[in-house]
Amino acid sequence: MQFLKPLVHGKLIKRYKRFLADVELDNGEIVVAHCTNSGSMKTCIEEGAEVYLTHVDDPKRKTKYTWEMIKINADWVGVNTGIPNVIVYEAIRDRQIEGLNTYTEAKREVKFEDSRFDVFAKNEQEACFIEVKNVSMKVGEYVRFPDAVTTRGKKHLETLIRVKESGMRAVMFYVIQRSDISVFGLAYDIDLAYAETLKKAVASGVEVFAYQAEVKPEGITLVKQLPVDLNFPSDKGLFDI
Structure with missing residues (x-):
């Protein structure tokens, strides 16, 4: 973008x-x-x-x-949390994300039950709801989400579980708008309920994508997929900011 x-x-x-x-x-x-x-x-x-x-x-x-x-x-x-929605939509539309590059149609802001998801994509074989979140909190080599309690984010995860149960594909997509980290993880110490719900969602078949973006005054671009570590850190020092 x-x-x-x-x-x-x-x-x-x-x-x-x-x-x-x-x-x-x-x-x-x-x-x-x-x-x-x-x-x-x-x-x-x-x-x-x-x-x-x-x-x-x-x-x-x-x-x-x-x-x-x-x-x-x-x-x-x-820090603009509206940017990730745009760049993920554009990347899916243009088939630039491996694993999400088979869709022939993509729309923004599509409702499922009582939640509105950032991207809806489909082809002749399947349909997929995608929720996008901006991530920026650095903790050591990790970028962690969320940086504040998010009941709305937890609700989105619960609805994604129901999307998966309905037979459609469900994806949680995290966009990291900084370059000084190397792993995506959860901020259990800030919002334990969200962290536990995401782990439940993954166990239910919801997929997690974490992509790092290159941020420049000229534009912001997705550059690479990051490893995802959803384990509770055994070393509490990982929470020190």
Whole structure:
């Protein structure tokens, strides 16, 4: 996915009220940017760090900027949680993901029972519901999910189990918008219920994909699949952030 227009550079002053951030632009102007990430954003918040924003030309919007990425340890980390939905949909549509590259049709935001999933794909042989999550919390070499309790995420997993039971394929797809990690895992210490539900979902046949994305001011692209480790860490030090 390429950004349609150049991003606006600045530095983070602070994030507050979850969905707002004050940013000082290069020209000294201080603006309020919308933060799409409802989680804690642990390990990807650093006041004074470089950030990039999208300028939004919508007179109905209260905030004229959307926060896209932040530089942490010399690398860009994507913080816009809407981006993964777009890049996964495009990659499935264009048959770029091994294991999900046989579908002839792909749609976004399709409902099953009382849940709306990010991508629905099908071919003549099967149909597949895919839920997409953004992951950014670094713990050692791991990136862990979630960074805050997510009852909505747990509900999606429970519905994916029912998708599988109905005879369709069900996929949980995690997009990691940072490059300084090598394994995907679960944050048992933050949301044990979510972690246990994901393990139950996998045992029921729900598939897990974890893909690392390359984050640049020009665009964000899926680059490689990461190993998935759903075991409870025996070394509690893995939880230290």
